[in-house]
Amino acid sequence: MQSYSELSVLIIDPNPAMRGNLHNMLNQASITRIEYAVSSGTAIRQLTNKRFDVILCEYDLGSGNEDSGQDGQQLLEDLRHNKLIDRSTIFIMLTSEAVQTKVIGAAELTPTDYVLKPFTVDALMQRIGRAVERRTAFMPAYQLIAQGQPREAIAAALEAERSNPRYATDFARLRAELHYELGELAEAEMIYQAMIVARPLGWAQLGLARCQFGLERYGDAMSNLERLLENNPNMMGAYDLLARSYEALGQSQQAKKILEDAVAISPNMVGRLRHLGEVAYGTGDISAAEKAFRQVVTKARYSEFRDPEDHVNLVRALVRKGDVSQASGVIRDMERTLRSSANTEVCKHISSAMLLDVTGHATEAASELSNAVTAVGMARGLSNRLRIGLVNSCLKHRLDKDAADVVMHMMNDNEKPITMDEAVSVFEKAGRHDLARGVGEKIDGVMQELVTEAEAMARQGDHRAAVATLHQALRRTPGNLKVLYPAVQAILRQLDELGWEAPLGDQAAALIDRIRSLDAGSPALEALLKQYSGTQRKYGISTTA
Template structure:
């Protein structure tokens, strides 16, 4: 048994006697750095302030009532909002007899889950196993923390020989890292190699993800169908299969897949959102209403409630013609999400939908104006919601408001639109006049950014040049002059100011993009040779 004295542990359980029992069990192994949390909310606040090695979480955090989140929903929040990383071990504790809930917990990939009652020996054995595995992966995790992804891939490859029992796990990590770098061929080869040895669910899923990313949708569908035939409880496969059907234009099949998944595992909020959206698009308002109501109810006690869930429910109820329920949902949005930076946008959009339904066109236009005014203060709004706002503004002839929202989306670093996408929004709506005006504004801004970058380079300010060009590239990702200029500025910075791993990774990825679209150009060869020369200059390995 390993020495656990330095482990920091968070116990998440509403029952004081159970926390005391767990604390006594841990103390027997010399673990004394233990904190308590009585609910998902207190757990999230604790984890936001402090990093824990181990989280022991009770599944039923509400004591059997419907008040509050359960352990599965807590884990979903922690994963989705990146509050726990690869270092943190999360073990679910449950006596839950409802199989659907157990599946929901298991599919979120806790490091382990233990059925109660259990002995101290069982608990310590599971902790020992999880800590041992984490120790083997620590060198790779440390490289990833430094954003040295290619070095991490190489380290994981070497570790496969040093830890034969974990060789498949290291291969899986290498595949995931290649996938994250956009190197689908490398990731796909690893998955094929694993599957040649034995059929493993996650390898089939990884292969399907590569096929999907490469837009080989029929192949992805065949891979996922085979996986689900072998393992009909592999929940993540349903989610990707639904997305694959959507990519193939098969929305009704996507809805059926999601309905099947929810029937097996009914507590995953993100899947319920997806089901609601697909059902709405296919015109199945009954299923959409049920799904969005469940989303709003299940997210009620989350620290990360999203007011967009209320908009989706209001939109569905308006489509159904149920003004009373829609009004009730808007009141709940105003009351329960007061203080959220996105609430005013979502309230105004919802109110506009309801007013349009009742024929109050002028009031609806006024609320759309309120929504547009609030967009710039909001954080993390989905593109779907903002594009829906643009569409509503165009229908009400609020052309300037529509253009302002699109320009704001283009300036959003977290997931904005490119020039082609922005112009396409208005072209699709048949508003060629606005498309032309927006295109001219974007071109003017990009020209200003290029001039700013040129001035910065002339003054030797490489970082400012790269920053300006990166913004220009986000606006025009397919523009060859901007792409060449951005890569060139990055390579000059790396050569003259020293190697920085994140910038080096970014330059390499942009070179890969340039190779695909302009690889025959001699200017590309010059950049590639310059990149290789800079790597050699600073002793950077060029092997993955």
């Protein structure tokens, strides 16, 4: 039997006998760097501080008791979503039952492999060996991804594909995913289309549909997804994207039906249940929303990454339903079981305000909303959906300054910023044109300060910092000509003085195209085009904007 003594392995299993059996099997392949976790919580704490080459995870982490913790599928969802494992981690799911929902659930989260018990040491090591061999071929690209160099990783994948032709399809998939993550949807689409011509692979069809959705070709995406589901009704990601496509076209009832079908097939994905609850609430199906949000709260109870917003969603549904007693119980559960944090404080205050509102205590509700606004400034990772809901609640109670403060906080949030147009539309939709105008003027002032700051950086020769600052401004005001022109000028100055960088040159061209669509025929645009062409000629590049 081949030795894999260099591998580190984490065994996640609540059963001491099974942990012992797995340990013995691994020892027979000279694997001795073995650690254990008896639950999802202990696994997450270990993975927060240390990485492992291989994870062997039992599906039934609660020893068959659904109320005793997360299952392996929910754990894997947490690990992927919170980036505690990367592409190089070999994750093998172990289960003693070939239950359809379990196999489907595990497969849709793309573990490296899954193995049905009982299995022999030879069978287990064959799976691990196959995974290690594949990982070795991909490691140069994986290392570049980990270093934040996705473009270099694409080139490395192309190079590795030549010496590992048996993984050609997998390398193509990785390249397409990286192009997609870079926002290069047309490039990703071409790769997926080439894959489909060679062989109608489900993941390639789904990837193609994702690109079409991102390019706002919703009809094409829906046609592809419907064909995919006809041939592969267990391709769970297709249901999620099809539902979002229906939503994008304003057909929320159809989206709800699609999500209900998906949940019936694979019932344990918390993200999908949350989405179903949101869509159901939006369509006015409060009973379905309550059921979905209650399942989310229940299934996420044992997660190390519990989101207090799930309790807010459930309280909102119960309040809308008129069930004050149960809504109060959910708030008490939030206070009792969720760890103290700014996010939890925001959610507690918003939930309490909803309850006070429905029971006729408007003054107390307004006080809770003000408390929520104060806590928002210290919170991290709150959804824009929740924060916009808080803005609307503040406007309802005439807390105009609080509403404006939340919107400005959203504009300045580097993780989930909203654009100026989105910020202004919050107030326009509420019929508050005065606040929309005031916030728009305030945002214009902030953007001008960023432009001035970037110009000062450029004068001092710090061109990269100037470009980064203007990128920050563009994320918030992508159609603002007062930012677009300085941004292109800053990029061209950097290229001219520090050397040509193809991705930055492409970005300049894309921004020039955006300016052309907004300000065609402008003398300032003509000057930029000449500057761009001059920089290209300086470095012997023949293409033009």
